[in-house]
Amino acid sequence: MSFPKEVKLQALIACRRNCVLCEKFCGLKIELHHIKQRAHGGKDTFENCIPLCFDCHSEVRMYNPEHPKGTKYSEEELIQRRDLFYQQIANNSRSHKYVSKEVAEYFETIPIILKRLFGTEVDAIGTIKGYNAPLVSYEYLRKNIQNCTPQCVDTLVKWLSEQGYVQTDIRLDFDGTICGTIRIRQEGINFYLESVGRE
Numbered sequence: 001m002s003f004p005k006e007v008k009l010q011a012l013i014a015c016r017r018n019c020v021l022c023e024k025f026c027g028l029k030i031e032l033h034h035i036k037q038r039a040h041g042g043k044d045t046f047e048n049c050i051p052l053c054f055d056c057h058s059e060v061r062m063y064n065p066e067h068p069k070g071t072k073y074s075e076e077e078l079i080q081r082r083d084l085f086y087q088q089i090a091n092n093s094r095s096h097k098y099v100s101k102e103v104a105e106y107f108e109t110i111p112i113i114l115k116r117l118f119g120t121e122v123d124a125i126g127t128i129k130g131y132n133a134p135l136v137s138y139e140y141l142r143k144n145i146q147n148c149t150p151q152c153v154d155t156l157v158k159w160l161s162e163q164g165y166v167q168t169d170i171r172l173d174f175d176g177t178i179c180g181t182i183r184i185r186q187e188g189i190n191f192y193l194e195s196v197g198r199e
C-alpha cells in the first residue's frame, strides 16, 4: 500500500504537511491514507489520497461496523474535507483557530517565553525553526522569565501541549512545588496571533 512518489509529493505540498482532519502541523508524523481502501478497488492516485496525522489516521481506520462507536468517516466526507482544506491552503485562507483568547491575552510575553523554551530568536507571528533546547526544566522556565508571570508561562505551555507541540510531565511535588520538564516534539510551529481579537 503505497502511493507513487509524484502523488505523495503532490499531496504533501497541497496540505503543507498539515493533517486534513485536525489541521495540525505534522512534520515527519504524517501518513497518506487511501480514502477507498485498495482491497475495495481504491487506486494509488492523488484523488484517493488524504494526508492524516497518526491520531486521525487510526480513527479513520479503526471504526468497526460490527460494534459501532462514534460516527464513521465516510469516503465522501473525507474527500470533501480534503478538497476544502487544500483550497484553504492554496488561497491562504485557513481559519486562524489555533490560539485561544486566553493565550492571546499574553501575546506580548509569548516571544520571551518561546525564546527561552526553544533557545532561539523567535518571531511570534511566523514559524519557529532550528530550536536547540529539547528539554527544559519547567520550574526554571516558570521562575526565570523576566516580565512574565508564572500564570502566563503556564497558559502558554498548556496551549503548546494541547496542540501537540511539546510534551510535558508537569506535576506537583510532595511539598507543593510545581516541577517537571518540557520536551519539544516537532519542528515548525505556526502562530496566527495577529488575527485574534482581544476583549
Ligand SMILES: [Zn+2]
Pocket (backbone or CB within 6 Å): 019, 020, 021, 022, 023, 024, 052, 053, 054, 055, 056, 057
Ligand atoms: Zn489529525
